Amino acid sequence: MKVVLFCGGQGMRLRDYSEKIPKPMVQLGYRPILWNIMRYYAHYGHKDFILCLGHKADYIKKYFVNYDETISNDFVFEDGGKAINMLKTDISDWRITFLDTGINANIGMRLMQVKEHLKGEEMFLANYSDGLADLNLNAMIEWFVEQEDKVASFVAYQPTQSFHVVKKQDNGIVQSISHIGSAGLFINAGFFVFRREIFDHMEWGDELVSEPFQRLIAQKKLVSWEHNGFWASMDTYKDKQVLDDAYAKGDAPWEVWREKMG
Template sequence: MNNWKNVLIQPETTIIQVMKLIDETSMQFAAVVDDEMYLLGTVTDGDIRRGILRGLSLDSSIKEVMNATPICESDGKSTNYYEQRLKKAKLKQLPIVSGDKKLLNILFSDNLEFVDKKQNKVVLMAGGLGTRLRPLTDTLPKPMLNVGNKPILETIIEGFKNHGFTNFVISVNYKKELIMDYFQDGTHLGVNIEYIEETKRLGTAGALSLLENKPNEPFFVMNGDLLTKVNFEQLLDFHIETASCATMCVREHQYQIPYGVIETNNHQLLSIVEKPIHKSYVNAGIYVLDPIILDTIPVDKFYDMPELYKELMDKQKIVSAFPLREYWLDIGRIADYEKANWDYKEGIYD
């Protein structure tokens, strides 16, 4: 690539500055170098999100989260060698350095012919009753409500398609014919769509027991009433990099206690904090799962994602959290639906 130098940064560059760089470039990657072009480390979106989970400030320097021992190759080898190195190690980028570790080039797999089309399945949960959105859902299933000029579910499918994911399974129940008649096999959207039909409520994990064609690679599960601008390719990369069997997207939620909170020691008053703000991570309804976890899910039984994750954690499996920093909205109530359409109108989400 001729523009690989666009992703070079200094070690004192702030995390927020690198986030903007990664989001603005198509390479989703940055290389940390000093003034003499010595390679000090590399940064991916996953490195940044792990730093956020550790509580690092966005004003912290990028050296706090960079990978200081990245995989790289020395110069002077054949193009075919580098291509095979990328392919076998499943790397998306490969820094090329001199014998004394000066950065000479960065090769990106997206620009090489061997890159395969993404086959990962996307399971969308669209069978809920949407009771909190009545009367809007008296005649339409919630995922078919329009935000802007198209159903929520179509916007979700387009979001995945924009990142190369085209194989979908939609779990349907309530007013399923409206969803199936609209999307059919997905041909008109340039994707492949299959359906699983719940005859009773099975929950966000229990419905996966109905999958006839089991995935052979990590797959996505997402609630069909969410709007988000998350980069699904970055999410999948994070899942693979952390060697997780299950990854849950999480969203920071803030709430303020409307009173002064006190700390005491017996009768003695130690401190007063006026209306403190508490921060917690909450489940965002987007998951990546390895096929092996399907063996954990009971057949024909209500089983929600939190139950699945708890069971995996009890078994000491590697389960990860992926913090969302992009637009995200759960359309669960009338006020949320109104906000979604307002955001669309204002260009915040389109």
């Protein structure tokens, strides 16, 4: 299946980085977070990507046009560098479509602009470009395929941050306060699976979750897959530090492709 990735946002909460480079290109280990997400999908056999670009689109284009396989792969250096023989490669079998979908477009508008590039696709995948997970993608897709009357699915994740959820009356009287992890709340963590019919429920200008998803909810055509494993979003500088620390310690559960490598 083709994979649509939303890469056009301005990443204001990662301002220390995103003023210089687009948020999807913020480095995590040897490669940008966008590459880590693409490598995740490639691990499951989905290597035909559509990148919805916007903010600093040229940076992302140049990165792949000038891609250097030697940075994160083993190779043999011979004849003073005249011959470099790769022992393994990352992206040699990837197909990437680069589409400038506008700086100010929302997610729904970006998705609508790639419709023509999804001709013939009964189903396709989509995701934000700042979230990582150890999600069993095959299991989620197989589950969704069995639900033939459903149009869209996403990952529902129970947050673990140290926030407390407060329930109160209009006069300010607190009725309850509980840790967010025990409040029964879930967030939309992305990792979408769509049938092509999603476009029948969209209008230009719609934000994906705000309008199309509400229409699907009313028709009972939207489902979510509960994921209880690892999930993290690189949304803030603190998020990046946490992921950098995990990577430095060799604890990077999103690198599901390492399973094949042993």
